[in-house]
Amino acid sequence: EPEVTQTPSHQVTxxxxxxxxxxxxxxxxxxxxWYRQILGQKVEFLVSFYNNEISEKSEIFDDQFSVERPDxxxxxxxxxxxxxxxxxxxxxASSDLWGxxxxxxxxxxxxxxx
Amino acid sequence: xxxxxxxxxHITVSEGASLELRCNxxxxxxxxxxxxxxxxGQGLQLLLKYFSGDTLVQGIKGFEAExxxxxxxxxxxxxxxxxxxxxxYFCAVVQGxxxxxxxxxxxxxxxP
Numbered sequence: 001e002p003e004v005t006q007t008p009s010h011q012v013t014x015x016x017x018x019x020x021x022x023x024x025x026x027x028x029x030x031x032x033x034w035y036r037q038i039l040g041q042k043v044e045f046l047v048s049f050y051n052n053e054i055s056e057k058s059e060i061f062d063d064q065f066s067v068e069r070p071d072x073x074x075x076x077x078x079x080x081x082x083x084x085x086x087x088x089x090x091x092x093a094s095s096d097l098w099g100x101x102x103x104x105x106x107x108x109x110x111x112x113x114x
Numbered sequence: 115x116x117x118x119x120x121x122x123x124h125i126t127v128s129e130g131a132s133l134e135l136r137c138n139x140x141x142x143x144x145x146x147x148x149x150x151x152x153x154x155g156q157g158l159q160l161l162l163k164y165f166s167g168d169t170l171v172q173g174i175k176g177f178e179a180e181x182x183x184x185x186x187x188x189x190x191x192x193x194x195x196x197x198x199x200x201x202x203y204f205c206a207v208v209q210g211x212x213x214x215x216x217x218x219x220x221x222x223x224x225x226p
Contacts, residue, residue: 004157033213043158043204045213056212091157103214105150107157 002026004106006092012112013082021077021109023092032075033093033103034067036060043091049075082113116141116209120217128225129197135190135220137179137205146208147188149179152219153201161203164188175199200224 005024013019025032034046048055049067066078075094079086089110093103117140127133139145146165150158162173169181179190188205202221206214 006157031212035214042218043206043214043216045215048212056210058213102148102160102163104160105158 002104004092004094004104006090006106006109008109009107010110010112012114015084015113016081019079019082019111021079021090021092021111023075023077023106024073025075025092025094026096026104027073029094029096029104031055031095031097032067032069033095034077035091035093035105037089037091037108038085039088046077046090079111082111084113087111087113116145116207116215118205118207118215118217120203120205120220122220123218124221124223126223126225127195130194133190133192133195133199133222135203135205135222137188137190137217138186139188139205139207140186141207144183145188147179147181148206148208148214149173149177149188149190150204150206150216151175151201152204158204161190195222195224197224197226 007022032049035043037043045058047057047061064080068076089108091108092106095103119138121136148163149161152158161177162171164171164181172178177192181188202219204219205217209215
């Protein structure tokens, strides 16, 4: 069964450092998303991406964040200068249609900023 | 903006007992609704979804949910829970066409 793959599963970084979280969406999907879940809180939308550009982003997704699809398979989330409050589980998701279809989620990357 | 409320933060049931997890949504039109499950340290797995049609939807692992427009609810049910059902459960609604809005989640504990 096709699945969304995220690497690494856990990343520890020092405050102020740049991190790149990687995702391989399902191969025939066209829409890609990043979500974040701070420990003990709900899952929050960060950004959606289609046709090599951002479709929508939340207030959380400020200019410290960027996304990229550098090749035909990977989808990355970069945080330029991490802050303590960026510590969270980051989920990548992909879907083949807008809205009224299933978004498949990866296992997540736990980011710990120290 | 659409929102989702899961009133119960934590529920404990005995193995073999029935389960109902509550979800209320705020949305003007017919919503697209989902239930996801997250096992400890794992990602989000879709249990079931409602787009239109029959208001009682069946999902995986023996779960079902009923859409009630009059109550703005989409409660998740299972007639007999198993110890492996212990997890966090999230209700979500599609906002616009591009993103999911999640509830706070309900943590389910199963007593042996």
